[in-house]
Amino acid sequence: MASGSSITRASGQLHRALTEIWRLQPLYVSLYAILLSFIIGGVLISLIGVNPLTAYWALLRGMAGDADRLAGSLARSVPFIGSALALAFAFRAGLFNIGAEGQLLAGGITAAYVGALSWMTNLPGILAIPAILLAGTLGGTIWGGIPGVLRTKTGAHEVISTIMLNSVVLFAARWMVGSRNPVVLRDTDSTVPRTKPISDNAVLPELVDSQPTLHVGLLALVGMCFVVAFVLNRTNFGFEIATVGLNPHAAHYAGINVNRVLVWAMAASGAFAGLAAASEISGTSGHFQPGTFFLMGFDGIAIALLARTKPVAIIAAAVLWGSMLAGAPLMQQEANMSIDVVRIIQALVLLFVAADAIVRYLFRVKDIEQNPFQTSTVGGAI
Amino acid sequence: MGSFWARTPPATARVAPPLLQVDNLTKTFPGVVANQDVNLTLNEGEIHCLLGENGAGKSTLVNMVFGLQQPDAGEIYIRGQRVNFRNSGDAISAGIGMVHQHFQLIPVFSVAENIILGNEITRGTFLDINTARRQISKLAERYGLTVDPDARVGDLSVGEQQRVELVKALFRDADILILDEPTAVLTPGEVDDFFAVVKSLTSQGKSIIFITHKLREVLAVAHRITVLRAGQVVGSTTVKGATQQSLANLMVGRDVVFRVEKTQANPGALALQTQGLRAHDDRGVETVTGLDVEVRAGEIFGIAGVEGNGQRELVETICGMRSASSGTVHALGQNITGWSPRKINRLGVAHIPENRSKHGVVEQYSIANNLVLNRYNHKKFSTRGVRNTAAIQAEAASLVEQFDVRTTGVQAAISTLSGGNQQKVVVARELTGHLQLLVVAQPTRGLDVGSIEFIHRKIIELRDRGVAVLLVSAELDEIISLSDRIGVLYRGRLAATINAADATREELGLLMATGSSSSTDRNQP
Numbered sequence: 024m025a026s027g028s029s030i031t032r033a034s035g036q037l038h039r040a041l042t043e044i045w046r047l048q049p050l051y052v053s054l055y056a057i058l059l060s061f062i063i064g065g066v067l068i069s070l071i072g073v074n075p076l077t078a079y080w081a082l083l084r085g086m087a088g089d090a091d092r093l094a095g096s097l098a099r100s101v102p103f104i105g106s107a108l109a110l111a112f113a114f115r116a117g118l119f120n121i122g123a124e125g126q127l128l129a130g131g132i133t134a135a136y137v138g139a140l141s142w143m144t145n146l147p148g149i150l151a152i153p154a155i156l157l158a159g160t161l162g163g164t165i166w167g168g169i170p171g172v173l174r175t176k177t178g179a180h181e182v183i184s185t186i187m188l189n190s191v192v193l194f195a196a197r198w199m200v201g202s203r204n205p206v207v208l209r210d211t212d213s214t215v216p217r218t219k220p221i222s223d224n225a226v227l228p229e230l231v232d233s234q235p236t237l238h239v240g241l242l243a244l245v246g247m248c249f250v251v252a253f254v255l256n257r258t259n260f261g262f263e264i265a266t267v268g269l270n271p272h273a274a275h276y277a278g279i280n281v282n283r284v285l286v287w288a289m290a291a292s293g294a295f296a297g298l299a300a301a302s303e304i305s306g307t308s309g310h311f312q313p314g315t316f317f318l319m320g321f322d323g324i325a326i327a328l329l330a331r332t333k334p335v336a337i338i339a340a341a342v343l344w345g346s347m348l349a350g351a352p353l354m355q356q357e358a359n360m361s362i363d364v365v366r367i368i369q370a371l372v373l374l375f376v377a378a379d380a381i382v383r384y385l386f387r388v389k390d391i392e393q394n395p396f397q398t399s400t401v402g403g404a405i
Numbered sequence: 406m407g408s409f410w411a412r413t414p415p416a417t418a419r420v421a422p423p424l425l426q427v428d429n430l431t432k433t434f435p436g437v438v439a440n441q442d443v444n445l446t447l448n449e450g451e452i453h454c455l456l457g458e459n460g461a462g463k464s465t466l467v468n469m470v471f472g473l474q475q476p477d478a479g480e481i482y483i484r485g486q487r488v489n490f491r492n493s494g495d496a497i498s499a500g501i502g503m504v505h506q507h508f509q510l511i512p513v514f515s516v517a518e519n520i521i522l523g524n525e526i527t528r529g530t531f532l533d534i535n536t537a538r539r540q541i542s543k544l545a546e547r548y549g550l551t552v553d554p555d556a557r558v559g560d561l562s563v564g565e566q567q568r569v570e571l572v573k574a575l576f577r578d579a580d581i582l583i584l585d586e587p588t589a590v591l592t593p594g595e596v597d598d599f600f601a602v603v604k605s606l607t608s609q610g611k612s613i614i615f616i617t618h619k620l621r622e623v624l625a626v627a628h629r630i631t632v633l634r635a636g637q638v639v640g641s642t643t644v645k646g647a648t649q650q651s652l653a654n655l656m657v658g659r660d661v662v663f664r665v666e667k668t669q670a671n672p673g674a675l676a677l678q679t680q681g682l683r684a685h686d687d688r689g690v691e692t693v694t695g696l697d698v699e700v701r702a703g704e705i706f707g708i709a710g711v712e713g714n715g716q717r718e719l720v721e722t723i724c725g726m727r728s729a730s731s732g733t734v735h736a737l738g739q740n741i742t743g744w745s746p747r748k749i750n751r752l753g754v755a756h757i758p759e760n761r762s763k764h765g766v767v768e769q770y771s772i773a774n775n776l777v778l779n780r781y782n783h784k785k786f787s788t789r790g791v792r793n794t795a796a797i798q799a800e801a802a803s804l805v806e807q808f809d810v811r812t813t814g815v816q817a818a819i820s821t822l823s824g825g826n827q828q829k830v831v832v833a834r835e836l837t838g839h840l841q842l843l844v845v846a847q848p849t850r851g852l853d854v855g856s857i858e859f860i861h862r863k864i865i866e867l868r869d870r871g872v873a874v875l876l877v878s879a880e881l882d883e884i885i886s887l888s889d890r891i892g893v894l895y896r897g898r899l900a901a902t903i904n905a906a907d908a909t910r911e912e913l914g915l916l917m918a919t920g921s922s923s924s925t926d927r928n929q930p
Binding site for chain 2: 269278
């Protein structure tokens with residue numbers, strides 16, 4: 024075990040160095056989890072017989088090798104910001120919303136439906152774009168709000184009801200988009216099941232003509248992260264949410280309407296997923312296909328946990344996540360490594376973030392809990 | 406009684422090393438010295454009382470003796486042998502048992518199952534519950550601890566559950582029993598039974614460390630007394646020559662006023678009135694059963710009663726946290742039945758809740774956030790829904806000073822405070838603002854003498870300003886000394902209402918236990 028202890032000693036030194044250089048205390052575990060996952064991923068790659076440095080170099084260039092790739096990576100990350108926010112927001116109220124997958128679908132299908140309405144073509148962009156974004160947000164809000172209402176009215180746990188609602192909306196969407204008899208939302212001119220293309224007026228302006236297109240949705244969702252940080256940390260509603268999350272009995276005693284807070288937290292949570300879906304429809308695909316959002320909601324859970332549910336840290340975590348996925352094809356091309364390796368590394372990241380005791384032991388990180396509401400400035404959270 | 410006190414420790418105790426010896430134990434937590442050079446000696450067959458205010462370090466000391474915490478310096482000896490407990494398992498094998506204030510029992514298990522849990526008697530892979538049952542009965546008989554091994558723990562009274570805890574410790578062959586505030590949850594009658602058990606234990610060679618706040622009890626059972634203050638031993642004495650006053654002064658470090666100084670009440674208009682009030686507890690059992698109570702402005706109405714007779718549900722219903730199944734609540738000229746807690750609070754009703762950690766505070770929050778827990782959305786503390794952190798801080802700093810909360814700063818998490826200081830935060834929050842009716846439940850439970858004195862004074866001050874006070878407390882002394890009128894709650898109704906000036910402990914005790922003041926009713930169900 025001598026080598027083991029020298030490893031922990033070295034990593035302990037790394038930890039001390041980081042403590043002094045960066046003040047990232049609350050995110051240590053996340054940073055080390057990423058580091059550790061890449062190390063283990065590297066071992067895996069070399070076992071297959073590929074030089075991990077070659078593979079990672081290709082991955083890195085795939086992620087951010089040139090301006091175009093960087094823009095593509097950012098574009099890929101946009102919906103992840105929304106789905107991670109969905110988890111983070113509800114999490115503050117003590118709710119575990121694992122229904123972002125379904126809320127994305129609900130938001131996406133509503134946005135696509137509204138975007139393709141005939142009267143949209145006559146609307147100027149300044150009205151059409153807000154309309155399509157709002158429609159998607161509303162779809163997500165309703166789909167997120169339902170488990171909130173079920174929880175307060177019947178006591179149904181949101182983990183169960185959101186999982187169930189994921190399936191409900193997935194199969195409903197497949198039918199609506201796929202069915203030719205009757206035609207519900209299917210674009211009958213298309214050979215693949217998808218909705219009619221949205222009106223040109225409702226397309227989000229692009230920032231960079233990359234692959235995929237980097238559009239204004241990035242700014243909207245990044246802005247949303249700051250808004251959420253402000254709401255959670257500086258407003259009365261944020262205080263109510265945190266109080267309900269930490270001690271619902273005390274919240275009730277203090278006159279906070281616990282049920283209302285729970286429903287609103289779930290609804291708002293769904294709204295972020297809905298917004299993300301709408302911006303994806305409006306900015307990237309132009310129509311709705313159920314497969315577009317496959318696993319995005321569940322990736323959002325991983326991203327939110329990696330960011331320790333801090334809204335602003337979610338931006339960084341989502342960009343890392345999205346660009347790893349965007350960069351993987353180049354790695355496959357150049358190093359002949361399956362893109363699944365990236366998925367494995369991501370799974371490891373989530374594993375180490377969830378089982379943070381491993382990381383804390385290896386890197387000797389003390390267990391300081393960092394809920395910003397615990398000590399009151401309510402503003403400590405980034 | 407006399408023969409009990411005349412009993413001298415066995416002669417061997419003087420030559421042999423003491424059963425338990427604690428030598429210069431020191432334990433520090435970040436920023437606090439919880440124990441400093443603490444010494445303690447426990448002889449065989451002795452009851453050693455550990456006295457001290459909250460935060461004085463009593464719990465830390467016994468936690469170290471029981472292996473739950475490890476000392477930074479100092480040694481523990483058992484029968485002269487140095488011991489080093491890494492966990493409570495080590496302490497249990499060394500013959501130490503601890504009965505916590507909050508029982509560690511599983512309600513759905515039988516008495517026997519609870520007792521053998523973690524120490525199961527087995528035959529092959531099967532549980533040998535019959536042998537266990539026999540052993541338990543034998544133990545119970547030997548020490549006068551009547552327990553039915555087959556009863557479900559959830560069905561037992563608090564006093565009976567405590568006996569189960571004691572048998573559990575004895576079942577593990579404990580010679581040293583640490584009892585943490587054992588009488589806090591008992592009725593006066595149960596306390597007497599409990600003392601009898603304790604004496605029977607010591608007469609059969611068991612030794613006891615007894616933690617309590619109640620000076621009366623110390624004088625009733627202790628052989629020796631050690632007083633802790635701020636982590637240090639400030640006095641160690643035998644029971645002879647000690648008085649309540651001398652012990653209290655030692656504990657607090659200054660002269661303590663025992664009698665609550667108050668003038669004659671000057672009752673005014675009706676401030677609270679319930680009529681035929683009925684309410685259910687969380688399990689759906691009706692615990693408030695048609696209750697009528699009236700409290701006037703400028704008086705303290707005390708509600709005495711054994712816990713579980715509807716106190717909690719009464720208070721929660723008045724304050725809007727629980728809905729009445731029938732009947733009405735009128736307060737300050739309004740019919741407030743069915744109002745939300747916030748609306749009732751805005752009307753001028755303050756509520757100091759019984760369960761501080763569940764309702765009174767958010768433990769992860771700072772002192773400042775806890776001080777505005779129900780007022781965060783007042784104009785003073787927020788503008789259009791955005792928090793005004795500076796104003797919250799300023800208010801908190803001022804309240805901390807006014808209510809003498811001992812802390813390093815208003816940003817500190819409330820969980821870093823002692824129980825007494827946490828309670829002061831709750832009191833500070835509730836007594837600020839325009840209140841006309843104060844509903845207060847168990848305001849001083851588990852608090853030290855100094856904090857009790859302070860909180861009592863505040864309550865009297867309010868009464869003198871014309872506030873109506875409904876006081877619910879399990880402490881008879883508190884009820885008698887604070888109240889102007891006393892209602893005895895028995896099975897969800899007031900069994901009697903008497904003037905505090907005429908009340909005696911005996912009468913109240915009888916009323917609490919039987920719902921009637923004639924002693925012939927005592928044995929009837």
